[in-house]
Amino acid sequence: MAVTLAHLIREARIRRGNMTQGELGKQVNTSMENITAIENGRNRQPNPDLISGLAQTLDIAVEDIYAAIAGKLNRFPWEKVGDLDLMDPELELMFREVDDQLEGEAKERVKSFIRFTLDDERRKRRKEKKE
Secondary structure: OOOOHHHHHHHHHHHOOOOOHHHHHHHOOOOHHHHHHHHOOOOOOOOHHHHHHHHHHHOOOHHHHHHHHHOOOOOOHHHOHHHHOOOOHHHHHHHHHHHHHOOHHHHHHHHHHHHHHHHHHHHHHHHHHHO
């Protein structure tokens, strides 16, 4: 099932430390009502400037946002094994196996740990780039 724009933005916002709709709106220079409309599926075609701001603030590729708008995004970007940038092929294989073999709460716990680790690494890389 395709990931909708509404679901993508809501999940990405929550992943950013449970950011509120109002906080997100301020960071991307739009109203909380507009963020609410996007997350409720009432605004399915945000303008390009807003899409760019959402991508930057939520650490999502612009291409993924447009794919969600087009109904072509099949997984959350942070769940793609290719997004892991793993140098060790055995480690990548292990993550693929977790995705294929585990179910329910165990799978979600492992994925949450992976997401946390990846987010931490991304933050470190962004910080290093700024310095």
